[in-house]
Amino acid sequence: MAIVDPARARRAPEPWNDPAAIPYVRIENVVKRFSDFSAVNDISLNIYRGELFALLGGSGSGKTTLLRMLAGFETPSEGRILIDGVDMAGVPPYDRPVNMMFQSYALFPHMNVEQNIAFGLKQDGLPKPQIAERVGAILDMVQMSQFAKRKPHQLSGGQRQRVALARALVKQPKLLLLDEPLAALDKKLREQTQFELMTIQEKVGITFVMVTHDQEEAMTMASRIAVMDRGEIVQVGTPNEIYEYPNSRFVADFIGSVNMYEGRLVEDESDHVVIDSPALGGTVYVDHGVSAAPGANVWLAIRPEKIKVSRTRPAGTHNITRGKVRDIGYLGDVSNYYVTLQSGETMEATLPNLVRLAEPAVLWDEEVWLSWEAENAIVLTS
């Protein structure tokens, strides 16, 4: 097992930006049709060696079907899948260099932890001492050595998750597939396990492809995310790109919270655009160009944490609007302010609660000014 220095791995290069890099997993124009609908609709995707790639989407987005095609449980109706340069068409699951961690974990209930993990190695006909050695090593890695003789039903959810991970990892697959790996854990454990999974992934250097509906999980763990909707990939990018530069209303709305308003492009320069938005009661200045003609209908997306709230009118001429505080959601670390604008639309602003026991900066029914920097608004054309 290649041990990669975690510190170095965290500063991993970005092969997807390197045109010379050869993708490790290539998904080429893959379509999966079931009798009455197509679950996956012409998807092409390149995944690079050592990535922790997340397929993110709601139910029915086709993410699980795509994962199951990688595992070999479903065959693509069209297109092909290559793993490390080998076409996987016609290769049954038991001959693929791929292992999967199931959402239900699918641990064999009649075998103990050790037997569960050894199962895959036994299928390969490895000699017994070697099996014992590798099982022991992987049990150490997931810190389950003291539970080796337990049956799955004698373990907690978190322990089962570790066994499932160990069982999938022990064969050192070229590709590890994780189907909602943390969905069955409670919130606290989930957060802790996220980082453990990442550390293990960096340690073993295996390429992970993970399916999740939880955007926080994908943002925290993934090197890149593919956002999926109705069988198609809407956007592929790093968590940062997906959040700050969504390419569509769907992505902007699906990842995090966002304020979204309709507007009309009135001025289109290469370094800035001006948008007339009746919802915001005036024009909005955005300091990046867009690929749309003046007069086109566009949408303006602004993240709540990028909005400033003040009692007095801030300096400047652009990107300022007024409203009345309708609701305040106190979350402890931050508070969400829901402000009704003069147009009747709502704008959500998130402010950190920096001082303990402080009176809220702004109270209910107060008239406030809302403003944002020109660089923080996103113009969306679809």
Place this chain on the structure above:
Amino acid sequence: MARPARAYLSGEESRVVGFAEGLHLRLLQFAPYRGTIALGRRVGITGARFVIAIPYVWLLLFFLTPFLIVLAISFATPTEMVPPFSFTAFADGAINLAEAVGKYLFLFSDSLYVSAYLSSLRIAAISTVLTLLIGYPLAYGIARTSDRWRVPLLMLVILPFWTSFLIRIYAWIGILGETGLLNQVLQGIGLLDRPLSLLGTEWAIFFGIVYAYLPFMVLPLYATLEKMDLSLLEAASDLGARPFRAFLTVTLPLSLPGVLAGCMLVFIPAVGEFVIPDLLGGSETLMIGKVLSDEFFLNRDWPLASAVAVTMLVILVLPIVLFQRLRARQAEGEG
């Protein structure tokens, strides 16, 4: 301490109740019903206990009582009167032990009974294995077929029950006879030049038992196979197990409770089977059910027949107890 004022709608008005509970609430208005309930409560009988008690009372009346009568008769002495036994061994206040348990001693000294027991166990065991070999693929096939076909296929397994057991066994005489259907077909397609004489042999009994008890094997097997988590098979395949290996290492061990239940349901009644060996087996096959019936009806030796029955029960209780133990251990294991 003052009770807090009720803040919400009172329970009687707001609660949605089921049919039985609604009936109960309505009946509470009538004094006799109220009285019965109150009386029941006082002696510790609640509604739930009452419902559970019904099958127990049933078993007590119609299973345990007859068995106790049989047990008593097995210690009696045969006579020529009606009923054909008397308790002379207990007549003088002192128990004549030799006379009371004499039948049991006789059972073990006469080789007829011992070999009848052994032959019954052997025939039942072979039939059970054959039923399992046929029933397992059948149950597996039904459990893995599409939802649309599962119910019709299960219905076909149960369908023979709609005809009388006796008639179905008679039908096998027609099938297995020298000029029967089976021989005609086999000779017709040229596989045989002389008819097989199956009827009156042990093979005919195997045919009969496998046929008659197949549903008892298929149904518990189907139940365990059907509820098996299919992602376990995917996991096995994912980890490199070919379909047959996956079956041997995952499906088969996980279906053992069903295998065991099916085998018990076939083996236990097959040991005491009377009709099938009597109709299909002819005179040379010895089974304890036939011996039992001969003792009762031909020899009119009720005490000896009762002793045969009690001994058979004891022999069969052993595997049942073992089975229950195993079940309990498994239940514990599944926690």
